[in-house]
Amino acid sequence: MLVKKILSNSAALLFLEVSSKTMPLLTLPVIARALGPASLGRVGFAISLAGFFGLLVSSGFPTYGVREVAQRPHDGQALIAQLLGARLCFAVLAYVLLVAFTFTLAPTDSFTRPLILCAGLSLFVASVDLQWLFSGLSRMWTVALAGIASQVVNAGLTIWLVGSPGHALRLILIIVLSPALAGLVFLWRARQQFVLPQPALQPRRWLSILPGCVTLSLAGLMSLIYDQLDLVLLRYFRADDEAGVYVAACRVMNLALSFVFFIGQVYFPLIYQAAKENDEQEERYLQLMWNTTMLIALPLSIAGMILARPLTLLILGPQFAAAVTLVRWLMPNVVATALAIYFGGRLIQHRRDRQYLISVGAGAASNIVLNLLLMPRLGALAAALTTFISQLLVAGLACYYSRGLARHRPLTVKVASYAAMRIRAFSRS
Numbered sequence: 001m002l003v004k005k006i007l008s009n010s011a012a013l014l015f016l017e018v019s020s021k022t023m024p025l026l027t028l029p030v031i032a033r034a035l036g037p038a039s040l041g042r043v044g045f046a047i048s049l050a051g052f053f054g055l056l057v058s059s060g061f062p063t064y065g066v067r068e069v070a071q072r073p074h075d076g077q078a079l080i081a082q083l084l085g086a087r088l089c090f091a092v093l094a095y096v097l098l099v100a101f102t103f104t105l106a107p108t109d110s111f112t113r114p115l116i117l118c119a120g121l122s123l124f125v126a127s128v129d130l131q132w133l134f135s136g137l138s139r140m141w142t143v144a145l146a147g148i149a150s151q152v153v154n155a156g157l158t159i160w161l162v163g164s165p166g167h168a169l170r171l172i173l174i175i176v177l178s179p180a181l182a183g184l185v186f187l188w189r190a191r192q193q194f195v196l197p198q199p200a201l202q203p204r205r206w207l208s209i210l211p212g213c214v215t216l217s218l219a220g221l222m223s224l225i226y227d228q229l230d231l232v233l234l235r236y237f238r239a240d241d242e243a244g245v246y247v248a249a250c251r252v253m254n255l256a257l258s259f260v261f262f263i264g265q266v267y268f269p270l271i272y273q274a275a276k277e278n279d280e281q282e283e284r285y286l287q288l289m290w291n292t293t294m295l296i297a298l299p300l301s302i303a304g305m306i307l308a309r310p311l312t313l314l315i316l317g318p319q320f321a322a323a324v325t326l327v328r329w330l331m332p333n334v335v336a337t338a339l340a341i342y343f344g345g346r347l348i349q350h351r352r353d354r355q356y357l358i359s360v361g362a363g364a365a366s367n368i369v370l371n372l373l374l375m376p377r378l379g380a381l382a383a384a385l386t387t388f389i390s391q392l393l394v395a396g397l398a399c400y401y402s403r404g405l406a407r408h409r410p411l412t413v414k415v416a417s418y419a420a421m422r423i424r425a426f427s428r429s
Contacts, residue, residue, distance in 0.1 A: 042168060044243065066135050139189075243380075252316070260297055370390075
């Protein structure tokens with residue numbers, strides 16, 4: 001049963017992963033060549049900025065929902081009502097704050113402000129997204145099919161409608177609205193399994209979920225700081241062209257990085273369930289997740305560093321040749337992120353939300369300080385270096401705080417144990 005569930009979930013997410021790699025390979029060259037570095041930099045800035053405000057909607061609530069529905073599937077209907085109501089209200093609040101920021105502190109050029117306001121529409125799309133429900137229930141085929149449909153629509157509209165630097169606003173709307181298709185699929189499938197309740201819009205009904213969600217949202221804010229703040233700062237410190245080159249380099253790295261998130265999607269819901277029921281089974285899942293993570297993250301990181309130049313020029317074109325060095329420095333982040341996800345997920349799994357917040361808070365603080373010190377001189381290269389350092393710090397602290405929990409056995413220990421067992425068997429014979 002264990003192997004069957006892992007293989008089924010892995011197969012579903014593998015299809016999603018193939019789609020998520022194929023579609024960017026089709027669209028990223030189109031986007032990079034059509035928009036150029038300057039317009040791509042503005043688009044990346046607008047999406048990253050909206051992402052900070054989106055933390056009120058998207059960060060703590062889905063993570064909390066996955067954990068709770070995995071451990072209490074019979075409470076799915078109540079969780080849907082509570083999370084939908086809270087996220088809708090927070091989406092309205094977040095968009096109001098985004099509008100206020102746009103007309104006060106954001107760059108004042110006539111191109112950037114409309115992009116930010118359109119990127120903010122993602123807040124409302126995210127607020128009704130029920131992917132957390134199906135991830136927590138390990139219904140990965142539903143997650144995969146909805147995601148693939150959204151990506152196909154995104155790719156088709158991008159290739160059809162984006163053809164020049166003046167189409168940056170079109171690209172933003174495509175990026176923001178195409179996930180709404182996946183959201184509709186999740187709502188339809190949820191309606192077949194549950195009697196969908198009205199969103200609980202009374203704040204007192206959120207009291208049972210807000211403490212955990214707020215802590216995870218703060219952790220998400222810290223995580224987003226060391227993941228996205230560098231791009232926002234680049235827009236203020238450097239020209240649009242350099243920001244665009246950095247955005248393009250991150251897109252190349254993310255093609256490899258999404259394999260790491262794929263592993264987490266497969267194993268964490270199963271680990272959450274096992275942690276409540278069976279310590280031995282939890283350790284087996286952890287060992288499988290660790291082995292899979294290292295077998296995927298290390299080769300991707302090393303190959304990305306070696307092949308940075310041909311990959312970058314093939315995907316982005318010669319006008320982004322300056323991104324080669326950035327891609328080479330960003331690729332080690334694949335391993336660092338894999339470690340941060342693995343050990344950070346352990347803390348969330350055992351409800352050590354405060355220790356997880358401390359870990360990502362330390363990473364965010366180091367990212368801010370290092371970027372402010374290095375970015376004026378090194379520009380985009382500083383952004384790449386500080387992201388890697390911050391992720392390593394998060395992974396190290398999360399590993400420290402997860403000591404004492406059930407854990408995987410290092411591969412060297414497993415090999416040594418197996419060798420000792422074979423030697424004893426041979427000596428007895």
